[in-house]
Amino acid sequence: MLQELSIRHFAIIDALELSFEKGLTVLTGETGAGKSIIIDALQLLTGGRGSGEFVRHGEKKAEIEGMFTLHDHHPCFDVCREFGIEAEEGAVILRREISAAGKSVCRVNGKMVTLAILREIGARLLDIHGQHEHQELMNAGSHLRLLDDFGGLPIKQAKEQYKEIYNRYDQLHTEIRRLSENEQNLAHRLDLIQFQFNEIEKAELKRGEEEKLESERQQLANFEKLFAALSEAYSTLSGEGKALDWLGLSVNGLEAAAGINKEFKPLHDAAANSFYVLEDTVRDLSSALDTLEFNPARLNEIESRLNEINQLKRKYGATIDDILQYEEKIAQEMDQLTHRETHISRLQKELAEVEAALTLEGKKLSKLRRASAKQLEEAIHRELKELYMEKTVFHVHFHSESGQFKKEGMDQVEFYMTTNPGEPLKPLVKIASGGEMSRVMLAMKTIFSKHQGVTSIIFDEVDTGVSGRVAQAIGEKIYKIAVHSQVLCISHLPQVAAMADTHLYIQKSHDSKRTNTIVTPLNDEEKAAEIGRMISGVEMTDLTKKHAKELLALSAKIKHSAV
Structure with a gap:
């Protein structure tokens, strides 16, 4: 989870230190108070594009630092080890500095890294989901991996068996392609390595x-x-x-x-x-x-x-x-080129055997995926029904071509959907946006958050365009995701705010002709008052206070039943 966040000289934020808890944290406040600026800071911290415009006026640089606590086998540690970054005691610290000139310095656990490395590590820590930013769910290239994650251990084991054979298949293809190159090029290559071999042999080198x-x-x-x-x-x-x-x-x-x-x-x-x-x-x-x-x-x-x-x-x-x-x-290469036809014949024979084995493993993997796809479709339909989209149809579409072997298998997968009865299924990336899209995304996040291993999920005003019972359903759905992952949510809906485990109120302050952003954790009474403000606007009446407390009581019952 994201445990600590430090922001200095960023936009209208002078200095801000935040501690986060497990579960659902809701951030509320007036429009323009700086809620989205905090999300912008987190995006930069995890590898987003930066510029000197983010630096607070009059300062030399902006500094953002975040500490994430992780379980021992979190995939982030594998990435850190790959890039030679020490990661101990179950924590990873990211730091990003942006100068007024636009230059950026990135560090992970104190080691300076490139922006690409920071982005790769950050992708395993934060998933920021905004109204117009759906990340991997809206990227068709990631749908196969999401399906495999949903399928769990059986698909993982089948993929490992398939990949073991695929690696040999790929090696054989490369060898045959090399030996089948233009004959003139091969003759030149043979002349070159023959000369090199003779030169080394003539030297009669001895070890030591x-x-x-x-x-x-x-x-x-x-x-x-x-x-x-x-x-x-x-x-x-x-x-x-x-x-x-x-x-x-x-x-x-x-x-x-x-x-x-x-x-x-x-x-x-x-x-x-x-x-x-x-x-x-x-x-x-x-x-x-x-x-x-x-x-x-x-x-x-x-x-x-x-x-x-x-x-x-x-x-x-x-x-x-x-x-x-x-x-x-x-x-060895000289021998292969000198007896090229013999080697090609032997490799083609082996390739045919490997292709047969790869086809069997590919079909086995595809069968498991199709069974898992049915389960995923059913799970998504259940989630959509709870969000009052019972007529929406979700479908995992397979583009499979016989004999087309790829590293991940023989399947190409893309999520299709239609939200209106009688309309044809379309790729997920082409369906309508707005409140409808928000519900679709939440339904999918509810399913995939259990399998993705992302430390924290951030929702930035994904509840825009909804109200009433749909708003209540969205609040419950976001809380359901928070059971498995830490969730930070910016919202204008009282139904969502009432579900919060932690409620942070964001407001502007003015001091010495400068504007600054202040974040205040709310206690129970303050939380009720803020929800009342969200219900009625500026004027707070006794009836509004009563409605706010009723909403909090209802949310407490829902949360208790969800545990």
């Missing part, structure tokens, strides 16, 4: 060779320093009156002491061990000095070989291992 050559070059290039250092070490340790000689005298003295008192034997043993180790070291140093020689010709050979390796690295890979892997890859 470069590291050994670098070490040897380092030694030869610093021969004088190395020889001087080893000579100094040897002369310091070996010879009369040097370290090894003095250590031998110490061992002899400790041996005599241990003969007198056994307590000194550990000291003698330690010194003797050190003497033998140092003696071995002197012997090794002597051997190293004897074998050490400066060979300018060898240094030139090494330089030439390393240069050859670097030339190959520039062409074929960052390391010798990469180059050898590339050699293996083009060797």
